[in-house]
Structure formats: C-alpha cells, structure tokens
Amino acid sequence: MAFLETFQTPSYPIHSEPASPAGRRSAGFQAVTLFPAGTEIYAQGEKSDCLYKVEFGAIRIYRLLADGRRQISAFHLAGEIFGFEAGNTHHFFAEAICATGVRVLRTASRQNEFANELLPVALQGLVRAQEHLLVLGRQNAVERIAAFLMDMSERQGGLTRIELSMSRTDIADYLGLTIETVSRVFSKLRQKGVIRLPSLRSVEITKWQTLQDLAA
Amino acid sequence: MAFLETFQTPSYPIHSEPASPAGRRSAGFQAVTLFPAGTEIYAQGEKSDCLYKVEFGAIRIYRLLADGRRQISAFHLAGEIFGFEAGNTHHFFAEAICATGVRVLRTASRQNEFANELLPVALQGLVRAQEHLLVLGRQNAVERIAAFLMDMSERQGGLTRIELSMSRTDIADYLGLTIETVSRVFSKLRQKGVIRLPSLRSVEITKWQTLQDLAA
DNA sequence: CGCAGGTTTGAGCACCCTCAACGAATGTGG
DNA sequence: CCACATTCGTTGAGGGTGCTCAAACCTGCG
Structure with a gap:
C-alpha cells in the first residue's frame, strides 16, 4: 500500500x-x-x-x-x-x-x-x-438482474434512481453471467418500460412492481 | 473454548x-x-x-x-x-x-x-x-460435481470412499443443477473410471488427481 | 411378488455463451 | 480543438451446455 x-x-x-x-x-x-x-x-x-x-x-x-x-x-x-x-x-x-x-x-x-x-x-x-x-x-438472467437492481436500490435508501459504481463486467461476474447477457437484459427491460437508463452507470426504476415480480 | x-x-x-x-x-x-x-x-x-x-x-x-x-x-x-x-x-x-x-x-x-x-x-x-x-x-456441471465430491471427501476425513446421506435431488438443489444432469455426470465419471458407484448412496474415488483437475 | 420412490437414460429444445462487429464515451497528444 | 487510441457498452448470428419432457430401470420394502 x-x-x-x-x-x-x-x-x-x-x-x-x-x-x-x-x-x-x-x-x-x-x-x-x-x-x-x-x-x-x-x-x-x-x-x-x-x-x-x-x-x-x-x-x-x-x-x-x-x-x-x-x-x-x-x-x-x-x-x-x-x-x-x-x-x-x-x-x-x-x-x-x-x-x-x-x-x-x-x-x-x-x-x-x-x-x-x-x-x-x-x-x-x-x-x-x-x-x-x-x-x-436457481434464477435466470432476467430474475438475476431484477434482484440485483432491487438490492442496489434498497441499499441506497430505496430510491428509484440508482447510481451504479460498477461496470457491466463487474455486474456480470457478480451475477454469474456474461457482459453481453447483462447488456441484453438491460436493453430488454428498457424496451419494456421497466427501467430507464439516463446514463451508462445510472438506472431509474419506472415500474417498481413489475421489477419486483420479475425478481421473484 | x-x-x-x-x-x-x-x-x-x-x-x-x-x-x-x-x-x-x-x-x-x-x-x-x-x-x-x-x-x-x-x-x-x-x-x-x-x-x-x-x-x-x-x-x-x-x-x-x-x-x-x-x-x-x-x-x-x-x-x-x-x-x-x-x-x-x-x-x-x-x-x-x-x-x-x-x-x-x-x-x-x-x-x-x-x-x-x-x-x-x-x-x-x-x-x-x-x-x-x-x-x-462460474463452474460447469462436471466441475460442480467434482468440487462437491472433493468437499464431501475432505469433510469425511479424506477417505476415497464417500457415503452420501443425501439424494440426487438434494445434490442437484445444492449445485444448482437438475437431477438428470447430476445423474448424467455421475455416469460419465464412472465410464471414464474416475469414480465407482458401489451403491446408490456411496461413491469411491478411483482417480483422485483426475477428479481434482476437473474440479479446478 | 408388486408397489412406490428414487435413479438412469434418451430426444428435443431453450437459454445463455461464444465470437464478432459496431457504437459510445473518455482520455491523450498533437 | 480535433484526430486518435483505448476502453466500455451494445447488438447480432450461431452453437453448446444443461433443462424439459418422457419412459424405462432399479432397489428397498411392505
């Protein structure tokens, strides 16, 4: 050090x-x-x-x-x-x-x-x-991402706007996925209106209930 | 203590x-x-x-x-x-x-x-x-089974003969696989001479080094 | 012996990975 | 300020591992 x-x-x-x-x-x-x-x-x-x-x-x-x-x-x-x-x-x-x-x-x-x-x-x-x-x-890619976003939101005080400090690679290595899959699921959730992606490292949860259902 | x-x-x-x-x-x-x-x-x-x-x-x-x-x-x-x-x-x-x-x-x-x-x-x-x-x-089915067998062996004193108290279903739910996949991998390891299956619930490790390599 | 639960094996398919190319964002040096 | 390099993220096509569904096979036990 x-x-x-x-x-x-x-x-x-x-x-x-x-x-x-x-x-x-x-x-x-x-x-x-x-x-x-x-x-x-x-x-x-x-x-x-x-x-x-x-x-x-x-x-x-x-x-x-x-x-x-x-x-x-x-x-x-x-x-x-x-x-x-x-x-x-x-x-x-x-x-x-x-x-x-x-x-x-x-x-x-x-x-x-x-x-x-x-x-x-x-x-x-x-x-x-x-x-x-x-x-x-036991969870598939969408469920993993949903669970991850819920967890990060809770740990940041339950806000709908999440600031991710980690890269897609980090998320992938945390969730046991590849960066491509992580990216695809993010895009899919965005297309379905569940989340917005104001910038690369921030996520806004627009349909809380839907995300919660996906995480289960 | x-x-x-x-x-x-x-x-x-x-x-x-x-x-x-x-x-x-x-x-x-x-x-x-x-x-x-x-x-x-x-x-x-x-x-x-x-x-x-x-x-x-x-x-x-x-x-x-x-x-x-x-x-x-x-x-x-x-x-x-x-x-x-x-x-x-x-x-x-x-x-x-x-x-x-x-x-x-x-x-x-x-x-x-x-x-x-x-x-x-x-x-x-x-x-x-x-x-x-x-x-x-991060590990595939064969690696998971190999790691599991190594772990069970170590916890039973490092013996080559392991007595499994749990069913295939339990093993599958522990390793994040299905019972069919668990069964298939067991069979494959047996065919390759890495393990023997004297009975349903007991395993004998015949090629320790090979198993260890697979677990990595 | 026959039943029940657990295990094995097979065929087909789905999800996710691999490989690849492209696009976006950031930093560096000219 | 721009050109360039570099890193990171996105999107697409194709293939493989493991899952689903299904049937047969043990094995213990009444």
Whole structure:
C-alpha cells in the first residue's frame, strides 16, 4: 500500500462521522486510506490482520479460478464493513471499484474484544451470501438482474434512481453471467418500460412492481 | 473454548426429548433430539432462539422461491453447528436428511456471552458460502460435481470412499443443477473410471488427481 | 411378488455463451 | 480543438451446455 495516501481521521473533509460503535470503540489507530479505482486492498493468500470500513466509494470481493474466471461474491458500499476471514489469511481479493475511502480497523488481532459487535455484522454477511446462492443457483438472467437492481436500490435508501459504481463486467461476474447477457437484459427491460437508463452507470426504476415480480 | 467443549458430551442413548419446556435455566441445558428423515428442524419466518449441533446424521439448509424452486445453501454433517441468524427470525429452512440427532443449544438469547467462540464458526460458514458462490456462478456441471465430491471427501476425513446421506435431488438443489444432469455426470465419471458407484448412496474415488483437475 | 420412490437414460429444445462487429464515451497528444 | 487510441457498452448470428419432457430401470420394502 505504499503508493497510497494516508490521512489521519478527523481531518477528512468528505465523509460523515462514523456512527458504528464498532468503528468508534475499536479506537486505537484509525486511518482513512484512499484507494484509486481498480487498486487492490488485499489479495488472496495475504495475511489478514485488519477489518475495513468503506467511508465512501465501493469495493468488490472476488475469487479467481486458474483459467481466469472470476466470481464476485459481494459488493460493499459506503458504511459497510468487510475483511472478515476465518483463520488469518485472506481467502479472497478485495479491490476498489472507484475512488474509495477505506477506514482501517485494527481489531483482528484483538478480535475477541469486539466479537459482540462483529458477530451481527458477520451474520449479516452470511445471510447475504446464502441469499445470493439462491440467485446464482436457481434464477435466470432476467430474475438475476431484477434482484440485483432491487438490492442496489434498497441499499441506497430505496430510491428509484440508482447510481451504479460498477461496470457491466463487474455486474456480470457478480451475477454469474456474461457482459453481453447483462447488456441484453438491460436493453430488454428498457424496451419494456421497466427501467430507464439516463446514463451508462445510472438506472431509474419506472415500474417498481413489475421489477419486483420479475425478481421473484 | 470452554463453551464449545460443553457441546461435546458424546453420550447418546437417544431420547427424543421435547425441545420446548422447562430446561431454560442455564445455557448448559442441552437436549439431543432425534429428527426422522425429512422432518423439519425449523422453518423460514420462525423465531430464532437456538443454535444446533449435529450429533449424527446430516441436515440441509435451504430456501424456496414462490414457484417451488429450491436452493440448498449448505449441508451440515456430524459435528457441525448451524442455526446462525441475523436478527431473530429464521431466513431459511432446516431439515433432517436422514435420521439425525441434533443437540439444541439455548444460547441465542445470550449470544453476546459466547460471541468469542461463535464468531470463528460463523466466519467459517461465511467462507464456505462465498466459495460455493464461485461454484454456482462460474463452474460447469462436471466441475460442480467434482468440487462437491472433493468437499464431501475432505469433510469425511479424506477417505476415497464417500457415503452420501443425501439424494440426487438434494445434490442437484445444492449445485444448482437438475437431477438428470447430476445423474448424467455421475455416469460419465464412472465410464471414464474416475469414480465407482458401489451403491446408490456411496461413491469411491478411483482417480483422485483426475477428479481434482476437473474440479479446478 | 408388486408397489412406490428414487435413479438412469434418451430426444428435443431453450437459454445463455461464444465470437464478432459496431457504437459510445473518455482520455491523450498533437 | 480535433484526430486518435483505448476502453466500455451494445447488438447480432450461431452453437453448446444443461433443462424439459418422457419412459424405462432399479432397489428397498411392505
């Protein structure tokens, strides 16, 4: 991480104050680090001794097969905590999707002290992953996209206008599809008037109910 | 690990004890309940106030879509703990696959006390789920079956002879395939001499290296 | 022995992937 | 400011993997 700038906490202008008790009480040293788009936060096999909180921006967690196939297991948006690992080495890669501020929480070595606060967050991640298994295992392309858009909308406060920080390739690798299929489904939903595409990275949901039906 | 050790009283004359009444006095109260094959342990939407440990047998965790499609997110074999939930209602169904003994742990209401010991178990489940996402999102039928067989073998001590407690339907719903495809891949692997099928529910891995290559 | 549930095998088709070309958006250097 | 390169996204044609539908085959069990 040598190439990255590091700031001390309170002076950072953009983000709002941390509300999470976990963030506060872990105390000790907390730095917000800026990761430019596409840069690595940690890699598979690296030693795991920190947790991270997204202050602004977005990150992707993924794994690779030997031949290069990639599966993104989760996106994490502003406010979310990531970096949990069983054992002390990372099983996944983490990268910034866009310019992203990450607060480093030095708690892993003292994980026991904060287990009370971390357990609910870990369980939240577990439920999310298991629900995503249903999407990948049993839903077709349209259902996957619909579920994805609903999820992103909810995580952005239920707004009808969604700002996607990730590329079509990222979406494809998250949903177990190809970029062509993702693009085709977007076009199809647009043609049917379910969504509008004001720009490449933003989506407006115009027929909420229809989208919800498609996601089921 | 004081808490976990108390689970490991391996003394079962199996009394099907009503899991409901009196014994709420301490977290030490533990009943082993026998669930016959196919019976429900808990259902989606039910209140979640227990954790469970498989003493013998096997269970499946799954979720349903409105039209009946099912995705099994995990199998739990003897010795494993399940029943973690975010919030206090179950998001999934749990059923016994075969006759199964389950130890009921009355800890959820006092989860904070045991967070230190539960967190690693929860994280283990999280890693498993995320690795399974790679299988469902990016691997073909042969790779999925190969990965499944490798996993089951490892969880049974690395033996070449695997006893499958679950049906083809369960395997299909775990791997995001149909029973026909599962059956076809099994046959194909048998024809190629990679596995033998001594009986319906047991598999013998004859070419370990080949199977491992296929799983990649 | 006969039934029932689970498993295997086959034929045809649908959905999604592959390969390819084109169009749009962004950045760079002249 | 434009020409160009590069990356990203869209659209089309064709093919393959796995699904659907259907029938036959076990295998355990009454």
